[in-house]
Amino acid sequence: MSAGWFAAALTAAAMVADWWAVARSRAEVERWAKPAAMIGLLAVATLGGAGDTASGRWLLLALALGLVGDVLLLRDSPSRFAGGLMAFLLGHLAFVASFVLAGLDHPTWGWAGVAVVAGSLAVGRRILPGATADGGPGLAVAVATYMLVIGAMAVTGWATGSLLVGLGVSLFVVSDTVLAMGRFVQPHRWSHPVTMVTYHGAQVLIVWGLLGLLAS
Structure with missing residues (x-):
């Protein structure tokens, strides 16, 4: 087995272990x-x-930056949530830069990203009011900024013309919408597992699709 496939197998195993830990509330497993x-x-x-x-x-x-955000969000506190939010916001900006440099050769595909973002905003219309109630106007502005940045990531990801990247950024929007709904609107037992499965799926598809673009 090549080093790449071995790393992929270990990564998949870690992801499945994390999903199990989240579903079973096993914090000691989730931490690693x-x-x-x-x-x-x-x-x-x-x-x-x-x-x-x-x-x-x-x-x-x-x-x-996603790794930094993940570590910060292993514990729940206002300061760690703010740090995680900033890490992921910067991470999304890095994704945008990566997509732009890879080439936005299919700009009309970007409309698929617009549609995904529009759907997320419709479903999550109570997120900003919930963020305001939870942490005041400052948190609401931070969440709104984050939503704007991930929207840009969704549009530029689709505009690369890679279906894998497009599906990946779409899953990222779904993941963050579920996370925000669970935190600011209505928590559900399934929110955290769904957030992590879609989050990992998003990262895998983006990496897979972008490496394919760069190799072509």
């Missing part, structure tokens, strides 16, 4: 499985040649 999944995905991207291009290096930065 959650960061291990992103470390593994960083290794997969690196072994896949991401470091050889400017677009790929921005991808690696985005994944690293």
Whole structure:
């Protein structure tokens, strides 16, 4: 088995372990499985040649910032949530840079991203009022800024013309919408597992699709 496939297998195992830990409320397993999944995905991207291009290096930065955000969100507190929000916001900006450098050769595909964002806003119309009630206007502004940035990521991701990247950014929007709904509107037992499954699926599809673009 090549190093890349071995890293991919370990990454998949860490992701499944994290999903199980989240579903079973096993924090002691989540503490190592959650960061291990992103470390593994960083290794997969690196072994896949991401470091050889400017677009790929921005991808690696985005994944690293996702890892930071994951670690911060392992514990629930206002300060750690704010730090995680900032890490993921910067990560989404890094994804945008990566997509732009890879080439937005299919701008009309960007409308699929617009549709995904519009659907998310319709479903999550109570998120900003909930964020205001939870943390005041400052938190609401931060969440609104985050929503704007992930919207840009969705549009630019689809505009690359890669179906895998487009599906990945769409899953990212779904993941963040479920997370925000669970935190600011109505918590559900299934919110956290769905957030993590869609989040990991998003990261995998983006890495897979972007590495394919860069290799072509």
